[in-house]
Amino acid sequence: MTDTPHLLVVDDDREIRDLLSQFLGKSGYRVTAAADGREMKKALADWKIDLIVLDLMMPGEDGLTLTRDIRAKSGLPIIMLTAMGEETDRIVGLEMGADDYLAKPFSPRELLARIKAVLRRAEPAGHGDLDEAEIISFVGWRLTPKNRTLLDRDDVNVELSGGEYGLLMAFLTHPGRVLSRDQLLDFARGRDAQPFDRAIDVQVSRLRRKIEPDPANPTLIKTVRGGGYIFTPKVEGGS
Numbered sequence: 001m002t003d004t005p006h007l008l009v010v011d012d013d014r015e016i017r018d019l020l021s022q023f024l025g026k027s028g029y030r031v032t033a034a035a036d037g038r039e040m041k042k043a044l045a046d047w048k049i050d051l052i053v054l055d056l057m058m059p060g061e062d063g064l065t066l067t068r069d070i071r072a073k074s075g076l077p078i079i080m081l082t083a084m085g086e087e088t089d090r091i092v093g094l095e096m097g098a099d100d101y102l103a104k105p106f107s108p109r110e111l112l113a114r115i116k117a118v119l120r121r122a123e124p125a126g127h128g129d130l131d132e133a134e135i136i137s138f139v140g141w142r143l144t145p146k147n148r149t150l151l152d153r154d155d156v157n158v159e160l161s162g163g164e165y166g167l168l169m170a171f172l173t174h175p176g177r178v179l180s181r182d183q184l185l186d187f188a189r190g191r192d193a194q195p196f197d198r199a200i201d202v203q204v205s206r207l208r209r210k211i212e213p214d215p216a217n218p219t220l221i222k223t224v225r226g227g228g229y230i231f232t233p234k235v236e237g238g239s
Contacts, residue, residue, distance in 0.1 A: 004028065004030050005030070005119055006030040006032065006047060006048060007024055007029050007031050007032070007049070007050065007052075007115065008031075008032050008033075008034060008043050008051070008052045009021060009032070009052075010036075010039075010040045010054045010055060010058075010063075011033075011035070011054075011055040011058070011081065012036060012059060013055070016055075017034075018033075020033075020111070021033050024108075024115070027112055029115075032047060036059070036060055037058070037065070037066050038060075040052070040054075040066060049076065050076075050077070050119065051078070051079065051118060051119060052070070052078045052079070053079050053111065053115070054067065054078055054079070054081065055080075056081060056082045063093075064096050067093070067098055068096050068097065071096065071097035071159070071161065073159070074159055075148070075159045075160050075161045075162065075164070075165070077099045077118045077121075078097065078099055078161075079099065079101065079111070079115065080100070080101045081101075081102055081104055083103075091202055094199055094203065094206075095205070095206070099121070099162050100118050102114055121162045121163065121166055135237075136172055138172070138175075138220075138234065138236070140152070141153070145169075148165055150168075158210050158211070163203050164203060164206055164207050166187075167200075167203050167207055168207060168211075169187075170184055171229075171231035172231070172235050173187070174187070174231065175231045175232075175233065175235045177231075178229070178230045179228050179229055180227065181200045181201070181228055183228065184200050184204075184228065184229065185199075208221055219232065220233055
């Protein structure tokens, strides 16, 4: 079935690859497994992959390097598996572009729930009238919600991950309004939000690097001390 999501599991542990391939396959997904970065790249070239489950610690190219390479080319959803549950690991993974993370050891059922959540976030998020707009524009930028294409002032396409897109749409639907981290989690990720405030800060940082003229001195997404963030540009929706 062509409409069945195709997952790519990348882990150097064969037992984990086999376990996840069988479990996710029985859960209704198409699954391809890869032992390292080379096999991952071949799978991406051979198949249309909808989401990657990627181990952080692997010999050769590790998960962070592979995530950075993927993010340089696409917004393909990535769930990173980390050997430790330390906040630093989560932050680094999110900084590199992962959409979510899960610490080992983990329950396959929890991973399945995360996969479903990330795939839902990769779909149109339901932002009212702006979802119906052919083009949303702000200070020279143009976003087409139908295909999630973001063009800069020079008509260059800027790739957005699912998390970055959800965050941008949260700002576009609430311009000029101070949004707390909890509100941004709710607007961008809905009931799938995880209680991890730093995740929003990391996503904001990533989004700033893509749309701000000077990310070190942001003027579009401003920090409100003790309040959260505010999106300052005028937003115009329509064709």
